[in-house]
Amino acid sequence: MKTIFKKYLNLSTMKEEQMDNIFRQKLGQHDSGTPEHLWAGIEAKRKKPNGGALWMPWITGLAIFISVGTLVWYFFPESTTERNTTVELTTPIANTESTPIATQEVATITEDETKQNAAAVEQEVISTAHKTDAPASAEMSLQSNEEAISKTIISETPPEANSGQALSGNVVSSSQTTTAAPIETVEAKEEATTSKSLEEISRLPQLKSELLAISFDESQIKGPEGCYAFGGRERILDAIYFDAIGGPELAMRTLSTRGDGEFDFYKEARDSTERAWYAFGSTLRANMRYESGLVLRAGVNYSQINEIFEVRDGNATQTIITEIKDAQGNVISTKEEIIEGELYKKIHNRLRFIDVPVMLGYEKTNKKFTYAVNAGVSFNFQTMQKGEFLSEQLEPVVFTSEQPGKYDYFDSKIGMTFLGSVGMSYQMTGNLDIHVEPRVRYFPNSIGDGALKQKYLNVGVYAGLRYYFICKQRK
Amino acid sequence: MTERQLIEGCKKGDRNCEYQLFRQYGGTLLSVCRRYARSEQEAEDWLQDGFIRIFDKLDQYRFEGSFEGWMRRVVVTTALKKFQKKSFKNEIAGMEFVPDTPVEPTVFSNLGAETLMEMISKLPDGYRVVFNLFAIEGYSHREIAQELGIEDSTSRSQLTKARRLLQQQVLDLNKAIRV
Numbered sequence: 001m002k003t004i005f006k007k008y009l010n011l012s013t014m015k016e017e018q019m020d021n022i023f024r025q026k027l028g029q030h031d032s033g034t035p036e037h038l039w040a041g042i043e044a045k046r047k048k049p050n051g052g053a054l055w056m057p058w059i060t061g062l063a064i065f066i067s068v069g070t071l072v073w074y075f076f077p078e079s080t081t082e083r084n085t086t087v088e089l090t091t092p093i094a095n096t097e098s099t100p101i102a103t104q105e106v107a108t109i110t111e112d113e114t115k116q117n118a119a120a121v122e123q124e125v126i127s128t129a130h131k132t133d134a135p136a137s138a139e140m141s142l143q144s145n146e147e148a149i150s151k152t153i154i155s156e157t158p159p160e161a162n163s164g165q166a167l168s169g170n171v172v173s174s175s176q177t178t179t180a181a182p183i184e185t186v187e188a189k190e191e192a193t194t195s196k197s198l199e200e201i202s203r204l205p206q207l208k209s210e211l212l213a214i215s216f217d218e219s220q221i222k223g224p225e226g227c228y229a230f231g232g233r234e235r236i237l238d239a240i241y242f243d244a245i246g247g248p249e250l251a252m253r254t255l256s257t258r259g260d261g262e263f264d265f266y267k268e269a270r271d272s273t274e275r276a277w278y279a280f281g282s283t284l285r286a287n288m289r290y291e292s293g294l295v296l297r298a299g300v301n302y303s304q305i306n307e308i309f310e311v312r313d314g315n316a317t318q319t320i321i322t323e324i325k326d327a328q329g330n331v332i333s334t335k336e337e338i339i340e341g342e343l344y345k346k347i348h349n350r351l352r353f354i355d356v357p358v359m360l361g362y363e364k365t366n367k368k369f370t371y372a373v374n375a376g377v378s379f380n381f382q383t384m385q386k387g388e389f390l391s392e393q394l395e396p397v398v399f400t401s402e403q404p405g406k407y408d409y410f411d412s413k414i415g416m417t418f419l420g421s422v423g424m425s426y427q428m429t430g431n432l433d434i435h436v437e438p439r440v441r442y443f444p445n446s447i448g449d450g451a452l453k454q455k456y457l458n459v460g461v462y463a464g465l466r467y468y469f470i471c472k473q474r475k
Numbered sequence: 476m477t478e479r480q481l482i483e484g485c486k487k488g489d490r491n492c493e494y495q496l497f498r499q500y501g502g503t504l505l506s507v508c509r510r511y512a513r514s515e516q517e518a519e520d521w522l523q524d525g526f527i528r529i530f531d532k533l534d535q536y537r538f539e540g541s542f543e544g545w546m547r548r549v550v551v552t553t554a555l556k557k558f559q560k561k562s563f564k565n566e567i568a569g570m571e572f573v574p575d576t577p578v579e580p581t582v583f584s585n586l587g588a589e590t591l592m593e594m595i596s597k598l599p600d601g602y603r604v605v606f607n608l609f610a611i612e613g614y615s616h617r618e619i620a621q622e623l624g625i626e627d628s629t630s631r632s633q634l635t636k637a638r639r640l641l642q643q644q645v646l647d648l649n650k651a652i653r654v
Contacts (some may be wrong), residue, residue, distance in 0.1 A: 015580050019583055023595075023610050024613075027591055027592060029500035030555055031506060032506045033520060034498050035502075035522070038501070038519055039494060042497065045523060046527055046530065138650060176553055218625040319628045319629075319632050321628055336631075391624070395629070398624055
């Protein structure tokens with residue numbers, strides 16, 4: 001009996017192998033003919049840019065630009081000012097008429113030179129035009145130094161005279177060049193000026209101090225103490241600060257079928273076997289606040305959604321396959337044994353996201369409190385998953401992004417999500433605030449591309465610290 | 476042009492070489508896709524995606540082992556990735572009893588390749604994939620289990636059922652011919 005059974009098993013295995021061989025021989029190298037018409041499609045698909053790949057570098061670049069820009073503006077604000085004034089110094093007097101205010105900085109830069117030549121002030125040609133003509137005075141001072149004019153001529157232009165006239169007069173008097181004005185007029189002016197000169201000489205020390213006072217009024221160049229005015233930009237930065245915040249979230253999941261009810265059974269199976277557990281996230285971001293109250297925020301966000309997969313199948317079957325070997329230990333057949341029982345599984349699933357959030361906010365400060373509303377988008381950089389769920393065959397399957405191709409249900413990038421938040425911070429020390437920020441995040445795209453769309457709406461409260469590098473209004 | 480020159484050309488992005496590669500292997504790889512897909516249209520789509528993947532991953536081929544084998548593996552992986560995103564609804568009640576219908580293997584050798592292909596295409600998705608992987612591609616049950624995210628025993632079980640259904644199809648075919 002044993003021998004007959006053995007022979008039967010041998011025969012059965014041989015038949016199966018023989019059957020497989022026939023299929024392998026006939027189909028293994030089967031050629032269906034080159035489908036030439038598909039080549040155009042392959043070329044077209046290869047040329048088609050990947051949407052995510054296209055915008056991702058731009059967004060990353062933007063985030064880096066904002067971050068680096070913030071640091072550069074913070075560490076090198078004064079060098080920017082110097083660069084501006086250098087340009088002014090090289091501008092000829094005749095061309096400075098249109099920029100009377102900006103050229104006040106010229107006087108500032110020539111501080112040392114002015115001091116060095118202070119002893120020779122009496123020998124210089126100085127125009128005491130209206131304050132808006134201060135650059136002309138400074139420029140004249142430089143010119144007179146170079147030409148070593150020994151005679152002091154002080155001319156005063158009435159305050160109501162425009163700067164163009166004042167500059168014109170100065171040029172005539174210093175360089176002694178002729179102008180289109182009649183000789184009598186010039187002579188009359190010189191006579192009148194000379195008659196006043198002796199009187200004005202006595203005021204020279206006072207004028208000198210006034211000039212220096214104009215030159216070193218730092219408030220004209222910088223803003224109030226602690227704030228940097230960045231070279232006449234229209235939007236003046238009010239504050240630059242960093243946030244390090246994090247906290248719990250509630251991840252509300254929505255599953256919906258892609259077809260017309262075809263996968264309702266699968267949706268029900270997933271909903272009944274998976275439930276939310278907990279979620280959390282943290283953000284590190286740089287913020288630039290303008291005087292208008294607008295705030296630009298950009299940084300990096302890490303978030304994690306944890307769920308529980310729990311399945312209990314009272315009618316589960318377990319198939320035990322026993323290998324039957326011959327006396328030499330060769331497998332001659334296999335025997336299947338099916339055991340009925342109850343299956344219980346509880347797995348902790350984990351979805352992790354790394355994003356680059358970019359937000360626009362509006363802030364209002366009231367004493368030690370700062371309030372804000374923010375809205376923006378978050379660009380997903382990487383999504384990772386690990387866990388277990390029911391496949392579309394309703395069998396528990398393992399999915400993990402750690403092994404590519406293990407169960408390729410979820411995407412590695414989920415595109416853009418929307419963010420909204422309100423924030424409140426309290427000033428603890430000069431530069432440090434404690435910050436609380438309730439937030440909401442909506443995932444418009446499914447995180448997987450299987451039969452079901454899997455979307456999330458996360459609601460959470462982040463809390464943490466805010467550190468100010470620069471702030472105009474803080475003490 | 477030798478196969479090596481063709482591959483080197485493709486690695487450099489030479490369009491002519493890529494086209495030659497497609498012409499040389501397109502037919503064989505289309506057969507692979509047809510064995511896994513549910514329809515001709517689906518098979519053609521998968522072939523296109525498979526070739527795109529081949530061109531993208533060609534740098535990873537180190538001239539070790541058969542190039543055709545490497546390409547087949549890439550195409551099969553591409554097909555399986557698509558497959559996992561599709562429904563296996565037909566197999567939800569897939570624990571149906573399939574009677575043991577012994578058929579002499581020689582019967583299959585009398586059938587043409589297209590007929591065998593058609594018989595395979597009639598198998599439920601899971602059976603078809605496991606049968607293709609095991610019987611034709613030569614994967615082990617462990618490899619199949621890893622690829623599909625199932626247990627080894629499930630793979631064995633589905634293979635057994637696939638074989639029985641193929642035998643049943645031969646009997647049905649025989650009956651139809653007699654009638």
